[in-house]
């Protein structure tokens with residue numbers, strides 16, 4: 001059996017995997033490293049999704065990497081630009097030959113005797129008869145696999161859909177070169193995907209309707225950053241970027257705190273913004289959710305493009321429940337019918353951890369959802385394992401970046417003390433029966449929250465989703481806090497491993 005060994009193995013070449021690899025490569029160049037990616041290209045989310053208008057809804061100054069300024073006047077970015085940005089970051093850091101594509105990691109099994117992970121990967125798309133399995137070992141495993149199932153989005157079955165004569169599409173499987181010009185299109189849903197699709201398709205369709213079961217908060221985000229343009233004229237690029245990023249972080253956090261603290265006031269403010277933009281002909285019922293801002297995510301639309309499409313009657317919005325599909329559209333519970341040639345089910349994602357990989361500890365399954373996260377970066381009781389998971393109430397990358405900086409600190413700490421293994425342990429029963437995203441009421445979270453790791457009542461076991469606090473915890477607090485248990489590097493007389501002994505934390 002041919003096995004490749006690396007000091008560090010990263011699962012996934014998306015925004016998090018490449019960002020983590022850039023930092024590690026810079027700060028710990030002596031550690032051998034590989035990135036194992038299931039797809040044939042890097043970019044993760046930004047390579048997978050190809051539907052019209054695909055874009056970020058976070059501003060790129062804070063969604064992009066802190067080490068690589070996002071130099072564009074546009075606040076939001078389209079999918080291909082984000083993919084190129086990730087790819088540029090990998091190339092600039094000399095990582096291209098460290099990525100192995102087309103390999104899905106299916107199992108990682110920690111060997112306490114060997115002090116390493118045994119990792120099994122399957123080559124996707126191999127020819128029949130070819131040996132599809134690849135084996136790796138590594139000392140430290142870093143999971144950067146994102147949080148959703150890349151194979152299949154959430155696609156409920158609708159009554160009578162077999163009768164529909166047109167095409168039904170889920171945005172996660174957008175057909176290549178799909179021509180929808182001159183067609184009647186119905187988009188089901190009003191999450192970030194739906195509000196992106198509707199204005200992007202509206203110019204080509206005969207008509208496009210957004211059919212929502214319940215309204216979402218939608219707000220206008222200016223897509224040209226005039227301050228950034230001005231600053232970049234007069235200041236060095238890095239300084240201008242730093243100022244804009246800091247301003248954006250303050251504004252985002254302020255908006256989030258205001259929504260949590262003064263929900264009624266913020267609701268009024270958000271709805272007023274919609275009213276001004278959408279014009280008097282659109283019923284505000286469609287934009288008045290029955291939850292408070294940030295109980296579920298807010299949807300940003302660049303320069304109010306969705307509102308413009310509605311005001312100009314290139315698109316329409318309906319709030320109702322689906323009774324059934326008919327031969328030429330859908331019948332609603334109200335009795336109304338909407339005719340369509342194409343129905344797009346923008347009904348969401350399925351959460352999935354580690355791309356479905358099984359985690360084992362000395363051959364025994366170690367499900368993630370039974371362990372707490374430690375500082376939102378490591379996982380209780382799992383040795384030499386990092387689980388990168390970004391923010392859901394702020395740009396994802398902010399967290400993935402400070403988590404990778406923490407890892408660099410942890411490696412330095414361990415190297416200086418000849419330590420080989422680190423395992424977070426909860427000695428004081430902090431565990432709660434709370435998942436790390438339970439507070440978010442969005443459908444995709446509530447459906448699959450059981451698969452996420454747990455959190456605890458306090459300290460490093462509590463997940464705050466607060467960048468300022470996490471920065472202090474991950475970058476400033478001492479590494480040793482009594483919750484990390486170590487094992488020393490131990491060699492026998494012939495230089496191999498002997499059974500490790502626990503060293504005090």
Ligand SMILES: Cc1cc2nc3c(=O)[nH]c(=O)nc-3n(C[C@H](O)[C@H](O)[C@H](O)COP(=O)(O)OP(=O)(O)OC[C@H]3O[C@@H](n4cnc5c(N)ncnc54)[C@H](O)[C@@H]3O)c2cc1C
Nearest residue numbers: 012014015016038044045056057058105145146355395396
């Ligand atoms: C359409 C869309 C838009 C979004 N927009 C925003 C936004 O504006 N702001 C924001 O903060 N967040 C946004 N998100 C959330 C988004 O997923 C993250 O922000 C970010 O891109 C995640 O990066 P990642 O590298 O952690 O994961 P991913 O992008 O999911 O990449 C994970 C990579 O790991 C690979 N992989 C997974 N499992 C395995 C395995 N077992 N073996 C080998 N390889 C594996 C995958 O193939 C993939 O390439 C968006 C999500 C979606 C779906």
Ligand SMILES: NC(=O)c1ccc[n+]([C@@H]2O[C@H](COP(=O)([O-])OP(=O)(O)OC[C@H]3O[C@@H](n4cnc5c(N)ncnc54)[C@H](OP(=O)(O)O)[C@@H]3O)[C@@H](O)[C@H]2O)c1
Nearest residue numbers: 055056057156189190191192193213214346347348443444
């Ligand atoms: N540009 C971006 O930034 C971007 C783009 C896409 C996705 N994302 C991220 O990806 C995640 C998922 O977004 P998403 O928009 O794909 O999904 P989502 O937020 O889960 O929204 C799904 C939509 O489908 C509706 N729906 C689900 N089942 C339905 C059913 N049986 N009948 C009728 N309607 C149904 C939901 O209605 P209810 O609300 O009534 O349940 C909701 O409106 C989010 O984290 C989002 O931020 C971001």
